[in-house]
Amino acid sequence: MGFFVFCGGFVLMLLFRGYVLVDLWEWFMVPLGLPRVGMAHALGIALLIELVAGSHEDDDEEDEEFIRPWLRRCLMTAGLILLVWLLGSVIHSFM
Numbered sequence: 001m002g003f004f005v006f007c008g009g010f011v012l013m014l015l016f017r018g019y020v021l022v023d024l025w026e027w028f029m030v031p032l033g034l035p036r037v038g039m040a041h042a043l044g045i046a047l048l049i050e051l052v053a054g055s056h057e058d059d060d061e062e063d064e065e066f067i068r069p070w071l072r073r074c075l076m077t078a079g080l081i082l083l084v085w086l087l088g089s090v091i092h093s094f095m
Contacts, residue, residue: 009074016078018042020085027092 021042037045064083 006070008087009071013074013077014041014046017046017081021046022074023085027088027095031041031095 018039019042022037022039025034025037025045027086
């Protein structure tokens, strides 16, 4: 069961990140003359950003069960993506 929760959460976070990146790209990059991107391109850009910026993993939680730290990290990432999306929306409304 834990494996399916992990896979489902991973796919949902990936799609959410891609959707937000498509919106942000359309709001801020298309007016600068860059072409629109679709979900596949947005996911590729997100992967590139993750590879360049690196992952922020905590090694302190080795003795906890796997799902709890993963779920907390997933929720924190979703909250951060949502915050960036909201901030981008506010900035875009003033353009």
